Amino acid sequence: MSKPRTPARAVVLVSGSGTNLQALIDxxxxxxxxxxxxxxxxxxxGIEGLARADRAGIPTFVKQVKHFADRDAWDTSxxxxxxxxxxxxxxxxxxxKLVSPAFLERFLTVNTHPALSPSFPGMHGPADALAYGVKVTGATLFVVDAGVDTGAIIDQVVVRVEPDDDVETLHERxxxxxxxxxxxxVGRIAREGISVTGRDVRFGA
Incomplete structure (x- = not known):
């Protein structure tokens, strides 16, 4: 991605309460x-993420898989x-939802995962980390690719696992x-642009 226009334009996709969306709106x-x-x-x-966008005056759209003949038709729409x-x-x-390679070829797409990739991919990162007995875990921001939480890493942040943590307390931190x-x-990407070569991610045009 070369240095984007100012301001850079972003579409945010949500499935639930939209707390990360709200942080970006703010x-x-x-x-x-x-x-x-x-x-x-x-x-x-009918999710809170859409309500947050509505309150901020941001246009919204909904694409439900069940309204399409198959996943390919949904992804195209x-x-x-x-x-x-x-x-x-x-x-x-x-x-x-996973998006297709065709989607990813068209748009620079980023996502977060609540673990330090490549450890503990998938839906249960905090629980898996706790069960394994690690002393630190955290979160990863990555460029989405065709795998599950396997894309090139943009940044990571470490969160220490406390002795009395359960899945809920750990996940909340x-x-x-x-x-x-x-x-x-995301602010740096917007202001500086980003380049991705293999697994090497660098800020700046």
């Missing part, structure tokens, strides 16, 4: 952050909806650190 209210969220898309209707907003960046903020990392790095 950050982008400051012009110096360099990002405009031009749309919020979802794979479910999602891709076209995103294309209509001409984004420089797509942020998956708790979006619980990870989410706080993850949110701050996401906001910091």
């Amino acid at each position: 950050a982008s209210a400051d012009e110096s952050y360099g990002l405009q969220i031009v749309a919020v898309g979802a794979d479910r209707d 999602l891709r076209r909806a995103v294309e209509g907003f001409e984004p420089d960046l797509v942020v998956l903020a708790g979006f619980m 990870i989410k706080v650190a993850e949110r701050a990392m996401l906001v910091d790095n």
Whole structure:
């Protein structure tokens, strides 16, 4: 990605409460952050993430898999909806669907994972880390590829596992650190641009 226009245009995709989305909305209210969220898309209707976008005056759209003949048709419709907003960046903020290689070829797409990749990929990163007995875990921001939490790493943040942690307390601390990392790095991507060569990710055009 070369240095984007100013402000950079982002589409954020959500599936739930949208706390990461809200953090990005709040950050982008400051012009110096360099990002405009031009749309919020979802794979479910009636979720708080969409309500957050509505309250912020951001256009929204919903693409539910069940409304399409198959996943390919859904993905094509999602891709076209995103294309209509001409984004420089797509942020998956708790979006619980995999997108196709065709989608990823079209848009620079980033996501977070609540573990230190490549450890503990998948849906249960905090629980898996706790069960394994690690002393530190954390969160990873990465460029989405065709795998599950396998993309080139943009940044990571470490969270220490406390002796009395359960999955809920650990995950909550990870989410706080993850949110701050996401906001910091999306702002840098918006202002500076980013280049990805293999697994090497660097800021700047």
